Amino acid sequence: MEKDVTIYDIARLLQLSPATVSRALNDHPAINSNTKHMIASKAKEMGYRSNMFASNLRRQRTSTIGVIVPRLDSYFMSTVLAGMEKVANDANYNLIISQSLESVRKEIANAKTMFDSRVDGLLVSLAADTENLDHFNTFFQKGIPMILFDRIMPQKNCTNIVIDNVKAGYDATSHLIEQGCRRIMHMTGNIKRNVYEDRLKGYKLALTDHGLAVDDALVQLTNLTRQDGLQLADHIKHMASPPDGLFVANDFCAVSCMGALKANGLSIPGDIAVVGFNNDPVSQVIEPNLTTVHYPGQEMGEIAAQSLINHLNGLLRINTTNTILLNYELVVRASSLRTPPAESC
Amino acid sequence: MEKDVTIYDIARLLQLSPATVSRALNDHPAINSNTKHMIASKAKEMGYRSNMFASNLRRQRTSTIGVIVPRLDSYFMSTVLAGMEKVANDANYNLIISQSLESVRKEIANAKTMFDSRVDGLLVSLAADTENLDHFNTFFQKGIPMILFDRIMPQKNCTNIVIDNVKAGYDATSHLIEQGCRRIMHMTGNIKRNVYEDRLKGYKLALTDHGLAVDDALVQLTNLTRQDGLQLADHIKHMASPPDGLFVANDFCAVSCMGALKANGLSIPGDIAVVGFNNDPVSQVIEPNLTTVHYPGQEMGEIAAQSLINHLNGLLRINTTNTILLNYELVVRASSLRTPPAESC
């Protein structure tokens, strides 16, 4: 447990002042480059590492970014975080990650912890039941920047990073229609959340655009759990006129539902064509493989982190930008593909 | 962007010294309880929050725990992290989480970042190809405690938290044998990692204990990806004498393999009974539901974090403890259940 090397140690050995050492290590222009090299190599030799606390205390910043996500256990989220980590590391920022487990209560607690940890900025994807951003007011008041991604909510001075969920929902639904579906069911999550609300909007829009009626009995609002998937299959089984297409706002739930539908003797995509959302690896495990909407998590994470860091470094004001839309892609697989395209209008 | 409240502000208003305020806020016994209450309420009223950096700087500790895991995107890992977060929050510790993405290179970089962040302790689950713990030497030298969980490696002065993978592998294999399987294949991961090595050991032990020969052609070492699952199914298809039982060390891979096996016309569990590992939600999505080994991630996370924190608080020396074994459970589902038990020896 030997003592840490400080800039004072380096200064003493090199007969310099700590100020010079500090400036040299921070590549300050007023320091002679020979001196810089000498200091840098000595520091390395002695195994010096900067004391972030002293530095943070003086600088009044932490080089730490807080991340709050609903859950960590999705393929999508893990790619997002990988992207954020990459960018943050490169820029010498640390990440503090916490999960709200889809509950505002926990989200509020997380926000408080982040605030007390004095993060320089915040990257947030909202919990299912978050209705307002009041718990982030302390951040807004102090001018601590915050970026919302994926699960967003309009907010002054706050950049949002998303895909166009309306359009994605529209495309998914249109695809089913093109495959000959005429009674398309949609199961989605809590429509307090933009992602689900928007996908629902897109779904409805696609129906009307193609001259199909919107039937509220065909829209199921659930929590998108495995259980919900099973229940939907059961529900479909007992419907007088069951749907011939199904658009589920989440792959995992779609897959569990597919299993139950098949068990009920329905053929997919023959009797009912299915489209999911997110391109979770599970979509390629189920038989038939699930058609789904892919969007790049890694990229979303990178962009979110980079935008925040640029803002912190004064390179980009995030309050002038406001929404960044990323591209998505409808990945057509067997669960929805009826060949040849049925055109039985 | 108003100025932060400090203990000096509180001291001035209350006509006390900063020292008293500091002690009061830390519940120091030498401070009168009336004074404590007065200070506490004033602090609350003024919206005081402690400056962790000043505190850390002086105390020479960070109240931060570093966590390095192979990946975040598994159900198991997310429950582990949830458990850690819970315990850490309650004990006023922060978590810094990073993923090695199964690569030593990244793991080394993560360890360095953690070291520079001066975490008080480390919770680690090793990457697939980690062969030694040299990159943690800086921690050992400084006496920074480290606990390994799940993916472990024997190390002096380092508590390990695991399940008995040998026994679990043994049980899984025995279960298949009891269901009448006589040619049991085992697919596992990199056997540099204890979890896979041990499950393999258990598999072999079960075979010999039941008088079955160990056939190396029936042991497949892969990366347990979806692709590997598909390839195994293909391989099985072309085997002269195919197996009648399959034990895969990972649910996701097992499930992808099952899909391909079924596509090849094999019936599960009739032609081939399958057991996975981890009790991933996907095991309940596949048809037939997958028999698997469940073990409590949340609990593992809680125990790991609590042990570390106890050690940091001097309540428990982790170098005296050494291995904590958690219970697991074989969850029997349809993928392996042949009723009535076939006894065709």
Place this chain on the structure above:
DNA sequence: TCTAACAAAGCAATCGGTTGCATAAAAATT
């Protein structure tokens, strides 16, 4: 040769809590 301009480095205060030691006041003991 003398001064202006610039480059390089040092001084010392600062960030906000923490803590060993000293002190003062009150309570207990003789």
Place this chain on the structure above:
DNA sequence: AATTTTTATGCAACCGATTGCTTTGTTAGA
């Protein structure tokens, strides 16, 4: 009443890096 003990608080140094301002030394220009 005098002394010891206990309780409650204050003083001031300290943790390690940063930075505005000053100083010293050097080079260029007059």
